[in-house]
Amino acid sequence: MSIMSISKELTIEPCYKCLLHCKMCSSVGIPEDIILTDQKLEEVLKLYGKNIAHIRLSGGEPLLLEEKILVGYIELINQYCTNLEVFEILTSGITGIHINVLNKVIWILNKIYAKEKKVGVSLYGDDIFHEEVTDSYGSYDITIHFITNLIKYKIKVYVQTPIISYGTMRVLNYCKFHNLSLKVIKCLKHGRAETMTPEVFSKRKQQLVVEEMKREYDKIIVSNSLKERKDCKCDRKNKITILPNGRVVGCVGMKQRGEIMKDERICEVI
Secondary structure, three states, X not given: OOHHHOOEEEEXXXXXXXXXXXXXOOOOOOOOOOOOOHHHXXXXXXXXXXXXXXXXXXXXXXXXXXXXXXXXXXXXXXXXXXXXXXXXXXXXXOOOOHHHHHHHHHHHHHXXXXXXXXXXXXXXXXXXXXXXHHOOOOHHHHHHHHHHHHHHOOOOEEEEEEOOHHHHHHHHHHHHHHOOEEEEEOOOXXXXXXXXXXXXXXXXXXXXXXXXHHHHOOOEEEXXXXXXXXXXXXXXXXXXXXXXXXXXXXXXXXXXXXXXXXXXXXXXXX
16 A cells, blocks of 8 residues: 555644743744745645545644634645544644634634544643743643633533643643543653653653553543554654644654654654
């Protein structure tokens, strides 16, 4: 079977501008002023569009993009991705224009042709810990308010968090209380995470935390970064990421590491 014909998951990272300064962010040090052009996105969608089943709009903070830029992306996605099953936005909900951010989400989701539409929101712990990780005073209250509004307007929402010893269980308790799915990802030692307190766990220890969480709650989604290599289906055959400069990589974390080797995954090399 040709690689081109395999069903794919596409992550679109259109820019790295963000109002937060999360310590484990994989985009640290990458210029924020570069924005993915329609032309670069169209090149990728022309090649893979019919086989893309899942699109994730990420960043940076994708909701900071101007409406005219988003319109261009949406039109291209609807034109080329005719078999799209899932479309999701991964966001903090923090744009500095808090009144409009919910309307922007609703507007995007209404325009996209996909069977399932959802929003993933990053949360790191209680108010003190979340604001320590994001280095942004008030970020916890804004994000919680955003999640509350998504629930109110019946938008499918899940929470995403890296495995951090202090914060993880507090996020779990929040999701249990609100009956939300929780996607757990590996906390990587890159960016400012080298100086995090407490120290970042090893992959094995993070996996043990996940197993404990799964026993406690049945709505845990485990990212490929926390799976064993034999169980990880994350490679260029079925997952691709387009960066703001138009470069295409297989694994989102590889944007910091130059070209990807055939079988390299960020969860294996960091």
